[in-house]
Amino acid sequence: MQAKIDTSRLEKVLKNIEKVSDKKASMAVLSMVLIEPNLEESTLYFTATDLEIGYKGKVFAEIEGVSAPFCVSAKKLYEIVKNFPEDTLYFIKDENKLVIKDEEEKILYNLSIMDGEDFPSLPEFGEEHSVEIPGKTLAELIDTTAFCTSKEDTRFVLAGIYLEPLKEEGKLRAVSSDGHRLALLDREVSGIENFPEGFIIAKKAAKQIEEIAEDELLIRLGFTNNYVVIWTSTALFFARTIEGPYPDYRMVIPSEYQNILRIDRKLFIDALKRVSLVVNERFKPVTLELLPKEVILTSQETEMGKAQIRIPGEYEGEPMVVNYNADYLLDALQIMKSEEVEMKIGVGKTPAILTGYRDEGFLYLLMPMVL
Structure with a gap:
């Protein structure tokens, strides 16, 4: 069998194949990709599985001759194709090897192959659900x-x-x-x-x-x-x-809040990053003191020292002090898109809820820290 294949399309499929194949498998075949030529469809099918996940992709190819399915190393095949300099490449399946080359045979690889019958069968899936x-x-x-x-x-x-x-x-x-x-x-x-x-x-x-x-x-x-x-x-x-x-x-999402903070998202991110420079590396606690027109961010005093940063914010509710993990706050703020975010803050061990007007359908809930 000989097949002429577009390199970029093949690379796209093999990138997913390589991620699925099990490099540390006790069964050698699970580190391989199953290649199935289909002459009638002018298509090569590529399949990989680690028995928990699986991927089957297809690539159009100009195929001559017939061949039974066979397996080659998924990692090596992907590395070869990823670094192949030509727009098209050729597969030639011999008795016990797969030859990969360019049209003029300036580039030539030989990969060992295994019988496709050794590859595990995949579950069948219908589209009804x-x-x-x-x-x-x-x-x-x-x-x-x-x-x-x-x-x-x-x-x-x-x-x-x-x-x-x-x-x-x-x-x-x-x-x-x-x-x-x-x-x-x-x-x-x-x-x-x-x-x-x-x-x-x-x-x-x-x-x-x-x-x-x-x-x-x-x-x-x-x-x-x-x-x-x-x-x-x-x-x-x-x-x-x-x-x-x-x-x-x-059950853990509160339905009502009396305390609401509205604050510029980027300003909040910058302040959290700066105050985090001297927080405890393990728990990353930061204290928020909430005032009507201002939020005071403070780190807990450590051997390195202490930080305090004041930023403007619109706060509705009784003045209060609450502690959060700075990284947990940053994780959500950095994924959001709103210029201004709204933070609903509960009393005691009640979690806070973070939302934004440009983050429709998104809700982030964060438990306070007890220091």
Whole structure:
């Protein structure tokens, strides 16, 4: 078999393949990509899996001759194609090797191959439990909430992003939390009322979905048999979801507040960064003293010293002092787009809520610190 392939299109597919393949697998075949030539469709199919996630993409190719499916190293193939200087390249499948070359054979690689029969079979997925969604919308839902997932192995259901269909509202909601804070984003999605139920995507799989979705005008998102699946015009990606119920996050979102701070977002970010220069590196506590026209940010005194910064802000409520993790505040403020943000602040251990008029559908909840 010989195939002539566009290098850039092949590189795009192999980039996703390389991320899915398991480099540390005990089974050598899981570090490989399965290549399936289809002469009738003039297409090469590329598949990789680590048994938890999988990707199958296709690339148009001018194919001559027939060949059974075969496997090569996903990492090496991607590195070769990524650094290939010509716009087109050639695959020539021999008895026990794959030759990769340019038209004039100035560049020549030989890669060892394995029989395609050794590659694990992938689950079959139907599109009956799926919905069409703009790629940018799905990418935004993941990107805006992924930073809030838990890094603790013991809280496995919090280590992912919860995607929940709000059927009556016609929206898809993404929620993430590490137990100290929570990020939530709603986006309208046509046809979401037909979606079966919510599910939790592990952060690694979610970020791969985000990368794939970012480049697509429309994709199809599905959930079936504990797998999240996306279909694009040229690929299929699937990942096993995190099993177990997601905590009832609605219970921790207060419905009423008496204290409201409105403040310039960039000014707030700059002040938090400056006061953080001398805070405790582990917990990053910062104290906010809230006055009618002013916010005073203060660090706790340490061996390094202490910082105090005053910035203007519009505050409604009784003057109060409250402590937060500076990094947790910065994480949300830096992902938001509004020039001015609104912070609803509770008394005692009540969490604060951060929103912005240009961040429609976004809500960030943050627990105060007890010092």
